[in-house]
Amino acid sequence: MHSWIQRLSALAWQQLGEYLHETQLLGSIQSTLYWDQNTRMPSAGAAWRGEQLSLLAKQLHARQSCSHFEGLLGDARAEFEQARLVGELEQSQVVERCRNLELLEQDLTRQQRLDPDLVGALATAKAKGYELWQQARARDDFPTFAPALKNLIALRQEQTQQLAEPRSCWETLAQPFEPDLTLTRLQELFTPLRQRLPDLVAKVRGCSGARPGQLGWDLNESTQQGLCDRLLQEWGRDLSITCVARSPHPFSITLGPKDFRLTTRVVPEQPLSCFLATAHEWGHSLYEQGLPSQSHQWFAWPLGQATSMAVHESQSLFWENRIARSRAFCERWWPHFVSAGAPLGSADQLWRAMNPLTPGLNRVEADELSYGLHILIRTDLEIALLEEGLPVEDLPEQWNQRYRDLLGVTPENDGEGCLQDVHWSEGLFGYFPSYLLGHLISAQLSETMQQAIGALEENVARGDVPQLLAWLREQVHPIGRMVNAEQLVEQVTGKSLSSQPFLDYLDDKLEGLRGL
């Protein structure tokens, strides 16, 4: 009797797993098309690609919202409750299955509330938005992109109305990136940054290094490629599961359980840009490679996924800022840069070049100090666009105004202003704050890591990348979606998330750089 129940009690679970597996196959096909679109597709292919993506989005939405899936999920829930009741499952299984079901049920509810037509329209609008954004950016011409942005905003507003969650429009859109985040909590975390960052920026003004675009030297593409290859080799790249390409905006994406892709770009006169972008995207990739999907059966299940974009970003920022921009790393790598032809007289010169600490116009190229200000501006603007009726036409002016006020710099055109980032072109609103939250999380996790394995600088000086990676692979990566970002921080560090460790870290770094 018992074995009969056990067989039966695995059946619904297994059927659900097979269904999720196929959904994941389709989702990863979508990701492959996206990868190709950004790395290889000729420009005139965009319209057809948009239709392909729209078709897949419709299929995915149907799979994720249909009554068949609802039935499978209901059966798995019933089977699980029954198995739990009769004590058939171990405690860890109960916890894991419970969380998987909870997340699946939440996602199902969201999907079911969305009109399939809206899902299709969004996919088309994203492809169109991306195409027009590329054109607008090439010509520094915001009006080319404005109608697409208006359309995306209207569709996203419609989406939040259909979702009807007890959250504001912006909060609802932020959920997929930062589950459970509220605007109140966000402002609580960001307020100390609003207060302190402008002071810090003012403090270094005039006494910091050159702007990233003014280093006065450059490296050719293949030399930069060589340094990046060396970096990834030192940082544990497995060639059989990874691929590196170029795209206008660097990104990292997972296309299969053993297929991790990242892109970088070479920026003229910014010889460290490609290197740091590689370090950054590799951090994202390492997190994906360390998710529990890799160690057991969760690849198609919620628990196999990243818990939030902020946690994702904390991982990329760890490798970019805490490691590659550290003094110890520059000590080790200075000879490689000199061999590559960089006119750097000392390791400290490399360290300074890695940490320009001068407010610029570009988020991706920004230093750690002013980075937060870039995000505060974007966050305020997208809340204004979505919730406060800011007309799209006013965006360039508002953008430029805030850059003048907060960073003391003014874009000369929309290309280096409000057209610089890809996110809005694909209707991604509520995403930017994750970048800054990532800085906070990275700083707080690093504090704990140092307590466990000793000062980061000493590990880096020894070249002990395996020890750093091992700690993350043990403490952070396997958590998946078991808890949300703030819970993860609390679980790993024993404290609530706060902006203090990040501000402390900035103070330290500033002091070091001023001492040069």
Place this chain on the structure above:
Amino acid sequence: MHSWIQRLSALAWQQLGEYLHETQLLGSIQSTLYWDQNTRMPSAGAAWRGEQLSLLAKQLHARQSCSHFEGLLGDARAEFEQARLVGELEQSQVVERCRNLELLEQDLTRQQRLDPDLVGALATAKAKGYELWQQARARDDFPTFAPALKNLIALRQEQTQQLAEPRSCWETLAQPFEPDLTLTRLQELFTPLRQRLPDLVAKVRGCSGARPGQLGWDLNESTQQGLCDRLLQEWGRDLSITCVARSPHPFSITLGPKDFRLTTRVVPEQPLSCFLATAHEWGHSLYEQGLPSQSHQWFAWPLGQATSMAVHESQSLFWENRIARSRAFCERWWPHFVSAGAPLGSADQLWRAMNPLTPGLNRVEADELSYGLHILIRTDLEIALLEEGLPVEDLPEQWNQRYRDLLGVTPENDGEGCLQDVHWSEGLFGYFPSYLLGHLISAQLSETMQQAIGALEENVARGDVPQLLAWLREQVHPIGRMVNAEQLVEQVTGKSLSSQPFLDYLDDKLEGLRGL
């Protein structure tokens, strides 16, 4: 009344068109995955990619064989017959719709006869076969690949049994590549080649140029890339609709109505290989770019597609052999090669290097004279494997034996022997003869072209690529699948396909080269 009929009479046709459009979207997604698999995917991604392709293959098969599609097709047929009866359609519309319906009905019958499980199994076996072939090839180890090949043969045999056409196993498998081809007709066309080619090969033995791998000079990758870029620019490349990448085996593929991809490869010590492969694949791409899908609504319809692989190959061979390997072309391009660093004292030296006329082991690198022998060997062997019970284990020995007998060369290992081509690794049997038929068609079409626009060499000497392309764009490319390959040749040249123009062309070329 009449306008009501007309509206109604477009409805079924339009619905069928929308259905085909979506099928084409899915098909092109499959092609995109294939493209990525061959140009970018890390090796360990193969298993998941296989699952993705298998899922899409199942979906496509379902769409192409389901009763819903059958109903749409039946309605469109009925609507068409009615419209034809009342004289509503112009004669050209009648002819086109009739052919579209006929081909769709033929394809539907074939799809319906296939078991969906077999379709899925084939997709998986192809992905697995490709993976193992890559491993086997890297290690020159046929036994690594043998089990996968056995499996593919068994599945293909099962496929032809399910299709139950009044054709032999091999003939049935050849239909998708060469519609209406019979073994009898194939032997009729190939017999003169079997008789004449070994004589011609013997005739030049000893007095021809160096083997492709023994030119004694090389060009670095970026220089070769530069020459290829220049070639495509001169041959009318539109950057907004094309993309060039690298893959182990060069190929050309269409991913959307305005998205044409091709790959090439750099072979060490064969400085002309990449250049000639580019010319070849560009010929394929030009055919695709000129299909009627581009000029009107047929992209998702049979008439928008290439009629056969032999016709496809005739187009690639035209640009590779008739143009790039011609004496006039070498006269024009010799200075570019010299600028690129090639140690060539005269245009004739380039011409000789382009036309080594020495039997080698590799089909892709083969000269025009021995190329046919490579195909005859493969054709005989795959007929033996599929229809005559040749054990897979005996393939390397049989392969090597035939190379010794026909070409007088012996592979040192399976990598340069029976593992050199990708086709069988994906279960493509019945494909190879198209290459040789392509030579015949190319030669016969070229004869007619010369009658129309004057000697090819003179056009090439003037650099008049637009005139050559215009003739093909007018006479050949727009035919699509309106007729099969042999009918196309008859329609364009006024004669039945024959091996004579190809043999005449070889005689001419040989004489020219011997006169150097």
